[in-house]
């Protein structure tokens with residue numbers, strides 16, 4: 001089959017049995033890769049009552065149709081499972097070089113089943129596939145282990161690892177690769193750890209068959225020539241995403257001190273400019289990328305060893321930095337390094353520690369809980385202490401290892417009101433009190449609060465920050481187009497930043513595979529995946545769906561106390577209005593349950609049957625569901 | 639004096655390039671700031687995260703000099 005590696009692997013971690021089957025073209029065409037492969041396979045195979053960290057959950061590793069090809073930055077790979085953070089569908093995407101290497105070895109998906117009796121790592125060298133003992137590696141930090149495995153196996157192996165947090169089942173553990181690229185969200189690292197899978201090493205030397213190589217080559221050449229001179233290329237190359245720290249503060253959406261306010265005093269000390277001036281060592285790119293948004297940095301803090309880390313990028317600065325009260329870029333880079341090496345998502349990790357700092361400020365967590373330490377805003381030693389307790393699940397670290405929702409449920413005392421999460425996954429680095437479409441995006445997201453599902457901040461500005469009207473349809477459009485890139489597995493920055501259109505990516509898929517595919521078809525696939533993961537969530541957790549689309553009380557009710565967004569909040573009435581509008585525009589009923597009509601339009605009649613059996617199918621629409629579900633904002637919203 | 643404003647993406651349609659695909663030439667009074675220039679062009683300031691001049695980030699109170707080539711960037715999400 002053109003465009004793919006050609007083989008799916010199933011590995012029974014308990015018995016060591018490895019099965020190879022050809023990748024069915026129908027499956028590839030209907031689900032396109034990564035997020036799509038995960039949604040379909042996890043829905044079909046994982047029992048509804050399976051413990052996310054138990055033997056019945058599966059872990060999937062899958063690149064997408066564009067991975068490893070000439071497509072601009074076809075660098076991505078997805079990991080998926082049932083999330084221990086949300087108890088729903090999980091997929092988490094990362095760049096680097098692992099996905100391309102996996103396709104060059106000939107594989108489109110690896111499904112890890114059951115639990116290994118002892119720590120192992122997966123070794124793939126083209127057709128040689130082995131589970132090897134990881135006894136020596138168990139307990140090592142993610143970054144340390146990657147270096148060690150490169151030394152042991154050779155520089156040309158691409159390596160993915162988990163850290164101690166993943167081994168210990170912290171629900172926001174990540175999978176790390178390329179010394180700083182992470183499948184960070186949804187706790188995929190904890191599921192990998194639960195299977196006693198410490199690492200994955202892949203070397204692939206084959207090639208990917210292409211339907212129309214001359215046209216693919218010409219089209220890619222034209223894109224390179226055009227984007228090389230794009231005006232936005234230079235700022236991206238120089239600063240990466242960190243440059244937006246200033247704008248985010250100026251516009252009242254930067255989280256400061258656990259989202260207590262939205263303008264961070266001292267943000268200049270953790271800005272992109274500061275990063276470039278003080279800690280930047282070099283730029284770094286993923287496979288096939290000529291933007292190079294990765295920033296490799298060195299942090300120097302008196303009394304601590306100098307460390308090197310990829311980052312920090314915007315989200316890490318917002319959550320390990322602003323949300324934890326930091327004002328020094330060296331401290332944020334060091335926090336980034338600690339999270340990476342311990343194997344924790346910097347977003348959920350930073351968010352959770354910010355939450356814990358507020359608990360400390362309020363006397364809900366005390367020195368006794370922290371083995372005699374404090375937990376002060378902006379203090380990197382305190383940050384390090386509690387982070388290590390989390391990774392080890394020691395003392396209060398055990399409580400915080402469940403994320404902000406799990407911790408709030410254990411701590412009580414009104415802490416849920418300032419736990420910034422949706423469905424158990426922490427907010428990305430944007431406060432939403434002046435950005436209601438972003439709040440709707442977080443709360444309706446299938447995997448929990450993640451900006452890569454829908455980043456609606458500029459849509460809020462274009463539509464109007466003071467109105468809830470007209471936002472739901474745009475959020476739906478964004479929820480279809482943004483995760484489409486996690487399905488195809490190319491970097492969305494070429495689309496978002498340097499004007500490579502989504503239609504050009506679709507053309508690339510056509511030249512590559514020979515499929516007569518359209519943008520509309522891809523958007524419908526994305527909508528199908530969204531409805532499948534929503535239905536799966538409801539089936540696993542019991543309906544109605546609306547009860548899960550819940551916003552933190554602080555975002556709804558507490559006015560921003562200072563800064564450009566002073567006095568803003570979303571309000572319960574506005575939020576409920578947007579939810580009604582959202583469900584209607586999706587073709588779901590008022591309870592947030594998908595209807596048979598929309599599921600059948602999307603080719604999911606069996607899912608409608610399953611929901612019906614469970615008593616969770618949406619009530620039918622009298623006049624039929626809307627024909628267009630999700631409207632593109634003009635000129636265009638990202 | 640004349641300056642050149644460049645952008646792509648969301649700001650492209652608002653900028654209405656006339657030199658090449660990404661660039662618009664603008665005649666302006668000496669001493670005018672980017673806030674004033676963008677205001678005259680009808681580009682909402684809230685949609686401009688920063689300007690980039692000669693490899694340096696500038697805020698919108700920057701007053702361009704003759705011949706400046708200025709890239710303007712809209713806000714974007716983290717990775």
Ligand code: SF4
Nearest residue numbers: 073285286289293491
């Ligand atoms: S733009 Fe950044 S995240 Fe995207 S492929 Fe390039 S280096 Fe990787």
